[in-house]
Every structure is written in C-alpha cells, then in structure tokens.
Amino acid sequence: MFSKTCTYGIKATLFIAQKAQLDERVSLKEIATAIDSPVAFTAKILQVLAKEHIINSIKGPKGGFEIAKAQLPNITIKQVVKAIDGDSLFNGCALGLQECNEKAPCPMHDNFVSIRDQLNETLASSNLLQVAADLNQGRTVLKR
Amino acid sequence: MFSKTCTYGIKATLFIAQKAQLDERVSLKEIATAIDSPVAFTAKILQVLAKEHIINSIKGPKGGFEIAKAQLPNITIKQVVKAIDGDSLFNGCALGLQECNEKAPCPMHDNFVSIRDQLNETLASSNLLQVAADLNQGRTVLKR
DNA sequence: TTAATTTCGGATAAATTTGTCCGAAATAAA
C-alpha cells in the first residue's frame, strides 16, 4: 500500500503532531526513537516533509521539528502520502497502465473506483489534530 | 498498491483467462507480448502462479499455459494478489507495525477498516470469467 | 530414436529502494 519510506514519514509526522499539541518541539533523534526508524534515513524524509511545508524545521541548538498548533486540523494524511509516494495511489492505474481511462479502461478500472473513493475519503478526512489526540490519550501507538 | 511483479501476474492471469474462454492455450511469448512485459521475468511469475494452482503449465511443443474453463468463475483477483504479494495488503498494518490490533492499534487502524473491507470485497468478488468476458468483448484492455 | 519446441530452475546482473557517513551551514548560548 505505502512504501516503507512513506510509513516512516507518516509516523514521524504523527509524532511531531502529537508533541505539537503539547507545544513541544522534537529533535531528529527523538523522532527516530519514538517511531523506531533509522536516524539518518529519517532525516532525509523529514527534509522532504519540510520542503512540502507539512512540518517546520529549525536548525541549531534547541532546534528540531514542529508543526504550528493551529495547522494541525488542516493537515491530512493524504497530504503526507502525496508528498512522499506521489499521487499514483490516488490516481494511477492499479495495473500500471500509462493510459487507463473510461474510454480504454484496464480490466480492474471499474472495480477500483470504490476502493479509490474509500482511500480518498478516508485519508483526506483524517487530520493531524484528531490523530494526535488519540496518541496523547494513549489510545493508539507508533511502534511495536 | 500492488508490486510491479503482481501487476504482471494479474495481467498474465487475465490474458490466459481471456483465451481460456475461447478454449485456447497460450505460450509464454504470447503472454509477454499481450501484456507488454519482460519475457524471462514473466516466466518466473507464471511458475509461481502454476505452483499455486491458479494456472496450468504444459511443457513441450504445443505447450503453454491455460486455465480450465470451468474454473474461471471460481478464481478471484484476490487469490492472484495473495499468491504473489502475500496477504499483507489484506491483513498487515498500514504503517508496518508488527503488532497492531484492537488492543494496541496504530493511529491509522480504525481508518483503514473501511479501506480494507472495500479491498477485500472488491477483489474477492471479481472472478476471472467476468473479467475475461469484458476483455473478449473489447470493453477493456491489458496494455498501453 | 531423433529433433524441435516449450517450460523449469538456478546463477547472475541491473535498477530501485532503503540506509549510512560525514562535512557544511545555521543558530543558540557561553
């Protein structure tokens, strides 16, 4: 479904969101520990997310990563996935055909309409505030 | 969503099904041409499908691959996907957690229930007879 | 029986994804 890189990216974003709700900024090391990911590789992914303005990065002592608290309800998981894996999951042909549309559909085209709709609806409506709240209440976990 | 290997596997299976409906057996070369895939790599995938009893392979002159016509309605796309990509798409955690369940769910766990249900329902109910018919009627295509 | 055809299966190679290393740049605090 998602690339490994993307799962790291989602988990990192959610951890930053969790701490953002508590007005805390987190470092690369803290993130990698919290989500159980390779440190240097996680740094690369965070750079991408920062460039896409999904998170903010601050250099220097006391630096780290954060998300403006007020932005939490406006950022969706779909945005994170698109930033890392692109939008092929949401728009590409399930069988990888370059040209696949109503006029010349692949054999799975019609079947995938409902799956895609569900994916879009679910990931576009899951915002960081909601998910961060679940994490802070201990209802959900980021590793194991 | 699916690995590239899996898209080849699905397309190959559908092409064999299409010809099975016409009582025709097809060769590796014909399959690779029909679905626009690398010949030798396709051979490997067909071996897997044959071992999983999704298709039959016949060696020697006039040999090739086929599916018993009577089996077409009993084989689903889900079976093909499971044979090649395993069942992580249907059962694994979306964020890759080893342990992710109702007691200790990942932050996406609840959101993914509906997506997973839709995937299961759609892929488990799409059988080869139906899809082969669409192909033979020229309603759908396997390449481009 | 021989020759031709086709899949099987193992070794190997290329491409992509995942992961590491390390110096550079920025910045906070002494």
Next chain:
DNA sequence: TTTATTTCGGACAAATTTATCCGAAATTAA
C-alpha cells in the same frame, strides 16, 4: 567570538526488487 548543537545535503553502500541468460527437463511429432 567561540563553542556546542542541530539540521542540510551530497556521496556512498546495502538490501530488495526487477530483469536476463542459459542449460536441463519434458513432451510432441517426424
């Protein structure tokens, strides 16, 4: 200003996925 800390970014390396090559085995037909 200097030092310590933290992210940035480029080069490199390992692991995995995708793809190729080729002889072996099976089978059909001459």
